[in-house]
Amino acid sequence: MVAPARPAKQEQEPASDTITEVAPGVLRLQLPISLPGLGHVNCYALEDDRGVAVVDPGLPGPASEKALLGRLAAAGFSVGHVHTVVVTHSHPDHFGGANRLRRESGAEIVTHRLFRNWWDPGDDAELDPADPVDRDGVDTTDGAPGRSVFDGTTPWGGERVRLPRSMRTRALAMRTVARRRFMPPQPTVRVEEAEVLRLAGRDWVAVHTPGHTPDHLCLFDPAEGVLLSGDHVLPTITPHISGVGAGPDPLAGFFASLERMHTLEGVRTVLPAHGHPFADLGERADAIRRHHDERLATLRAASAGLGPATVAELSRELFSPRAWGPMAESETYAHLEHLRLAGHATRAETAGTLRYTVA
Ligand SMILES: [Zn+2]
Numbered sequence: 001m002v003a004p005a006r007p008a009k010q011e012q013e014p015a016s017d018t019i020t021e022v023a024p025g026v027l028r029l030q031l032p033i034s035l036p037g038l039g040h041v042n043c044y045a046l047e048d049d050r051g052v053a054v055v056d057p058g059l060p061g062p063a064s065e066k067a068l069l070g071r072l073a074a075a076g077f078s079v080g081h082v083h084t085v086v087v088t089h090s091h092p093d094h095f096g097g098a099n100r101l102r103r104e105s106g107a108e109i110v111t112h113r114l115f116r117n118w119w120d121p122g123d124d125a126e127l128d129p130a131d132p133v134d135r136d137g138v139d140t141t142d143g144a145p146g147r148s149v150f151d152g153t154t155p156w157g158g159e160r161v162r163l164p165r166s167m168r169t170r171a172l173a174m175r176t177v178a179r180r181r182f183m184p185p186q187p188t189v190r191v192e193e194a195e196v197l198r199l200a201g202r203d204w205v206a207v208h209t210p211g212h213t214p215d216h217l218c219l220f221d222p223a224e225g226v227l228l229s230g231d232h233v234l235p236t237i238t239p240h241i242s243g244v245g246a247g248p249d250p251l252a253g254f255f256a257s258l259e260r261m262h263t264l265e266g267v268r269t270v271l272p273a274h275g276h277p278f279a280d281l282g283e284r285a286d287a288i289r290r291h292h293d294e295r296l297a298t299l300r301a302a303s304a305g306l307g308p309a310t311v312a313e314l315s316r317e318l319f320s321p322r323a324w325g326p327m328a329e330s331e332t333y334a335h336l337e338h339l340r341l342a343g344h345a346t347r348a349e350t351a352g353t354l355r356y357t358v359a
């Protein structure tokens with residue numbers, strides 16, 4: 001018998017069924033997710049005299065919902081106790097149980113104002129849940145929006161991704177199922193930056209943190225010094241930054257949202273959506289920023305050797321081979337556009353394919 005390998009990153013650990021009070025009145029219920037880079041999602045339950053609010057109720061589907069209801073019951077709550085569901089951002093591992101909780105308890109569904117549904121007709125930025133990409137220490141597996149791999153269209157061009165016909169048919173059928181199953185909830189309360197929510201008997205301030213997604217929302221509790229950080233700041237991995245569907249410079253937005261962490265005073269406990277609670281918010285935000293600065297430096301060095309190069313070519317300089325593909329290219333594109341808009345790169349287009357030169 002060979003013992004199973006210990007997960008390298010805490011975000012990959014399988015969901016524990018132990019319920020822990022991680023801050024006053026805040027319980028952590030870990031829910032399973034079986035995606036290559038992530039072993040669990042932390043659903044937080046905040047108790048007050050009205051019942052309980054839950055933050056990020058896991059993936060859609062029967063297995064996760066069973067775990068969610070089982071953990072709530074173990075903590076002494078029935079579905080009827082849930083008065084509020086907060087969803088930090090529009091990824092399926094964060095909104096999964098929301099529709100069911102709303103159906104069964106009438107709970108309010110709270111999101112940032114920009115919370116979006118990638119399945120909107122006419123919206124070409126689509127999740128492809130059948131194609132999660134695992135890469136070293138990067139959270140790419142929870143469904144960042146990106147254009148469909150089926151038609152191969154990307155803003156940066158290059159080789160089109162064409163699956164064989166039989167695989168395409170199967171993938172399209174799966175996508176129909178996924179559309180139904182991964183249908184995001186309709187928020188009943190859309191909050192703005194600095195709005196205050198009353199949860200666990202105290203005030204939580206909405207902090208809009210675009211970057212990982214444009215609609216990412218953190219909640220800050222100044223009384224106890226607690227930050228619910230979602231996927232914005234994770235303890236040991238960095239969130240995926242998509243170059244598509246998030247404005248001209250999503251990386252700049254993410255950097256501003258990391259900088260924002262230094263303005264929250266008195267944070268003692270950061271409660272991330274994956275991994276364990278931690279205390280050093282500012283240091284962790286700076287470390288994530290350094291990771292991206294290193295990537296920008298890597299692109300500069302690679303460009304010097306390659307000359308004008310496509311996004312796909314440059315993505316291979318940033319990512320390990322098992323991560324190559326549309327998501328790696330999308331994040332590379334975000335970095336290249338960031339450099340270009342800052343005047344540090346140029347791009348030229350030939351037959352629909354962009355080639356970048358980083359100065
Ligand atoms: Zn996410």
Ligand SMILES: [Zn+2]
Nearest residue numbers: 093142231273
């Ligand atoms: Zn996530």
